[in-house]
Amino acid sequence: MSYVSVSLPQLLLSLGLMALAIAISSRNHLGLEKDLAVGTLRAAVQLFAVGLLLTIVFRNEHPASVFGVIAVMVVVGGWTAARRIAHGPGTGVLFRYATLAVLVSGVVVLVPVFAFVIRPPRWYEARLLIPISGMILSNAMNGVALVFERVFASVHDDAPAVEQLLSLGATPRQAVERHVRAAMNAALRPTINGLLTVGLVALPGMMTGQIVSGTAPDQAVRYQLVIMYQLVSVAAVAGALAASFARGLSFNDREQLRTFADRRVG
């Protein structure tokens, strides 16, 4: 099988699809024309920029450039997960813990797979390390964000009960056990649902991409399975780390519940 390439004029033709969406918006007075136009342009600029960056990294494949890109993913992931957390200790503090959780869970899940399962010809092979790390780290980021958001919000809402557990001699771990369990459950649920329905509703993106680019479906399936297992595992590790950090940040050294200023999140 050979790769079917898309020329720029052919790509421009696909803009007709966006024109169709804009026309529908206009005809039905949805008021989305501006967002659609901006989105069309923005998606193109962002993806061409990433494509350019990846082209440069692939051409000058070097451990420093490959791991530089991955490091940026970790930091941006940590920042994104730490933002918009109401009732927490603040983005500045959470950023450090979120980045650590994304980094550690990413290492735990990615290193063994690249060492034993998907073994790149070179250990810093950009075309394998960068896209797979991106998928895994973004799931770690979502897990951390969900756990932070849920633990801080539910402990805040349930503060009287948490404090009465403390009064009855509970350790901080015991006092917020219920909240942490619910948060971790919520963090794992979407990935588990993905695992249960994969292939039934839609073919996953990576598998689709591989098949389109000419990979035999059975190989594409094997890759996809490895990725799915990694996604579940990273959500579990990142969620557990985030839960442990959130619990630690919720109490002071006298095991008293800390109160945080309410932050408006929009």
Added chain:
Amino acid sequence: MPALLEAHGLRKTYEGRVLLDDADLRLEGGVITTLSGPSGGGKTTLLRILGQLSEADAGQVLLDGVDVRTLMPRDARRRIALVPQAPAMFPGTVLDNVRTGPRLAGRDLPESTARELIVRAGLDAQFLGQDARALSGGEKLRVAVARALALHPEVWLLDEPTAALDAERADILVRLLRELARDGAPILVVTHDARALGQLGGRHLELSSGRLGAEPVARPA
């Protein structure tokens, strides 16, 4: 030597307001101390600091002569019962709630003991199997008292315990507190309930402008 809770030089400010200003307190074993004062004046804050749920900005709390900061927080809290004005119930039945304290310490509380405790707190035995979170405010308060009784605390701190109770139930609670005092516990009750104040007897304190005094302190106009 009966258990004793002492506080020296407690200071606490919250959002620029001084709630406690060099407050001293001594709760003797076997004595019921009642406390009143203007609302928002720091009574609940004082109970939270004594009950180890909040830190004072300055000052010291001693339990049986020992600085509580040298004790494990959970051990100190088990020895000091803190019953808030509107206690939160944990998910589950009244029995689950009463068993919480012993369970947290890795012990099992027999159902028969739990039943005795809720009756002692003024609740009918039939409440044992009910959903604790569906109870009325007064019933929740009595569950909270039974929950605390299960840990045999040495010191009792209660915030407006009779506010949600009718006269008959309030009398049962007052009798229980007097019983606990007779057994040697120091008890501090925040209350504005004139009837309860009269029945509880003991010593009365006023918290005003951050200070604790035996006499009502004149408030600035």
